[in-house]
Amino acid sequence: MTKLETVVETSWNLENSYADLPERFFTKVEPTPVSAPELVILNSSLAEALDLNVVELEEEVEVFAGNKLPEGSTPIAQAYAGHQFGHFTMLGDGRAILLGEQVTSWGERFDIQLKGSGKTPYSRRGDGRATLGPMLREYIISEAMYGLGIPTTRSLAVVKTGEGVMRESQLSGAVLTRVASSHLRVGTFEYISQWGSKEELKILADYAIDRHFPEVKNGENPYISLLQEVIRRQASLIAKWQLVGFIHGVMNTDNMTISGETIDYGPCAFMDVYDRKTVFSSIDRRGRYAYINQPAIGEWNLARFAQTLLPLIDDDQGRALQLARNEVVKFSQLYQSDWLEGMRVKLGIFNEEPGDKTLIEDLLNMMEEYESDYSNIFRALALDDLEGMKLFKREEFNQWYHRWQERLGRQEESKECSQQLMRDSNPALIPRNHRVEEALKAAVEEGDYSVMERLLKVLSNPYAYSSEQEKYTTPPEPSDTPYRTFCGT
Ligand code: AMP
């Protein structure tokens, strides 16, 4: 293996706990250097959260490009498998390299990964590379998700490589630095379960527990607890997606984390008009990963996860299966209750009444029937501004509005408190597809990053309801061709 030069005496404080696991878990491999790297964006607030020196990082384009390694790095590609559109297959980091784990002086640990940094043993027929548009898109959407308060991997930097990458045409190559609380996936467990020993499976499960759920370590059955915790986090995560109208687009098991963070911003997008069947991904022809299907797919993926844990849950496999099933079936209840709670809050409701679910569903049904913009309806309700939207002119809506007002009247909190709660929980803006495209076009075609920077600024504070945000709330012009997104770009 060639040895890349190391950048020393910096604020990096890297450990490599994953590289200390058995060999089967990964392959040691270095990034492939690129010819003319140029830093196009650096996330200074994230750098601070990682206990890194921003001024120093600005000089470290070679690290973000994969031309040099930060001190303390043991670069690896992680092995994993996954169910893609329901079919099990071997995968692994085909175009990503984990540089190590940045440990802050206050003891937090974050994976630092380069995406688009060259071939690895898991690249199959791929070139190991990524292109500028999709890497900037991941940067924008992941940071928007963070701003919205939704658990997510984050983006520290994007560099242009100065090299062309062949897709349908020749495009600019780029490398994204992705930050995650870990890159453990359901697919990592599927990989070890399929090809590893029981001992390796235990090593993986113990590693996941140590890293994400140390409190369950000494419990009665830590592996059932691990399953419970992952189910709980995923139920909460997917409820948050549904509440803001986020469609992941490729919920394969390799794209579902153990930490409960959103990962893999390929074909994802936010819904404008409320339509439960919305699909953006060009390859999702049957709508497996449509908006409405996300909770059920979440449960299906968690059943795959549960299956991998059976050998650890109980020596009696029949009993293990029963115990695991008892947990997986709780997903739907947990999800429903997180979603209902989130919807109540979106409508300014503090307490619980049995009729709440119907009240919410009646609103959603009307939104679907009258093709209303999902985010803007809630935004308007939060502002108590009933001008301008088609739905508000319907008699049906009027009746619903009265029921809602009566419902709000039956709680102790004042109308002002309700409105505050609504503004705190309904984003004034989301990363609208046409706005994201506009920012990417300026960046990729004209080298003008100012449009993206302005977009990122407003997205970092989506609950502010400022006049600055106002112009980002406009839905796209109606179009005959639906918005389409792509995988593996
Ligand atoms: P994804 O669709 O991003 O979840 O990726 C699925 C699998 O394809 C993962 O194993 C990726 O590492 C791999 N992959 C995607 N794009 C490339 C590429 N350009 N070169 C090599 N592997 C890739």
Ligand code: MG
């Ligand atoms: Mg993936």
